[in-house]
Amino acid sequence: MTDTSAPVTVETDEVLLQLDSVSVGYGGTPVTQGVDLTVRRGEIVCLLGPNGAGKTTTLLAISGLIPLMKGTVLFQQRDLLKRSPDALTRMGIVHVPEDRSLFGGLTVEENLKVASRDPEDIARVLGYFPKLGDILDRRATVLSGGEQQMLALARALALRPTLLIVDEMSLGLAPIIVESILPVFRRIVEETGCSVLMVEQHVRLALEIADRAYVMSRGRIVREGTAAEIAASLDELRGSYLGVQSEG
Numbered sequence: 001m002t003d004t005s006a007p008v009t010v011e012t013d014e015v016l017l018q019l020d021s022v023s024v025g026y027g028g029t030p031v032t033q034g035v036d037l038t039v040r041r042g043e044i045v046c047l048l049g050p051n052g053a054g055k056t057t058t059l060l061a062i063s064g065l066i067p068l069m070k071g072t073v074l075f076q077q078r079d080l081l082k083r084s085p086d087a088l089t090r091m092g093i094v095h096v097p098e099d100r101s102l103f104g105g106l107t108v109e110e111n112l113k114v115a116s117r118d119p120e121d122i123a124r125v126l127g128y129f130p131k132l133g134d135i136l137d138r139r140a141t142v143l144s145g146g147e148q149q150m151l152a153l154a155r156a157l158a159l160r161p162t163l164l165i166v167d168e169m170s171l172g173l174a175p176i177i178v179e180s181i182l183p184v185f186r187r188i189v190e191e192t193g194c195s196v197l198m199v200e201q202h203v204r205l206a207l208e209i210a211d212r213a214y215v216m217s218r219g220r221i222v223r224e225g226t227a228a229e230i231a232a233s234l235d236e237l238r239g240s241y242l243g244v245q246s247e248g
């Protein structure tokens with residue numbers, strides 16, 4: 001059995017994901033323009049910005065769900081162009097979308113079984129979200145928002161991601177639930193060595209657990225820095241880019 005308590009040593013200088021001059025959009029119209037972004041192994045990176053900035057669009061492009069218009073996306077130094085979303089999942093890129101995409105008619109346990117290759121994976125991911133262990137036979141559709149989000153994350157982890165992409169994990173959740181779930185990402189990274197790229201509206205909470213952050217506005221990266229640097233300039237960023245809707 002895998003010992004999940006031992007921290008995994010990670011080489012944080014190794015670039016896992018690299019976006020160079022990425023432009024992507026819909027119907028031939030670019031939404032993002034020339035986005036440069038990197039995620040190193042074992043890092044938690046936040047992508048911040050106001051509504052409509054292009055954050056979700058950027059994540060969809062990384063996961064192969066919409067085609068690039070310009071630029072390159074390298075994952076472990078391999079070009080992701082023309083790879084299907086399924087192939088990217090097999091390579092270790094696992095995307096938890098904004099709508100969570102659970103199988104509503106299936107139970108918690110069945111949702112986890114769909115994702116896991118090995119029964120041990122289910123026990124392992126329940127270690128991060130013990131509450132799910134008490135409701136294994138409950139259908140996903142009747143779960144609370146927080147329980148659904150835990151299940152979506154647990155299912156993603158059962159796929160053993162190298163890069164976990166999480167879009168608006170906190171959407172519709174009470175701040176107290178967000179405060180309890182966000183720190184789990186730090187534990188996941190320390191114990192599995194995976195990297196996390198997340199879009200999060202609870203900016204201050206997200207920066208507490210992140211290593212670095214990018215701020216996006218109107219499809220461009222307008223600021224990047226360590227989480228501490230971005231947190232220190234939050235008041236200024238709120239005034240110029242992040243807008244009043246950013247919370248936390």
Ligand SMILES: Nc1ncnc2c1ncn2[C@@H]1O[C@H](COP(=O)(O)OP(=O)(O)OP(=O)(O)O)[C@@H](O)[C@H]1O
Pocket residue numbers: 026031049050051052053054055056057058
């Ligand atoms: N399927 C689509 N077809 C056409 N335009 C779209 C589509 N999806 C998003 N857009 C547009 O692309 C722009 C960027 O949207 P995106 O969802 O990437 O922003 P975001 O930064 O994630 O915003 P939010 O925080 O509100 O989720 C918006 O103007 C949006 O209306």
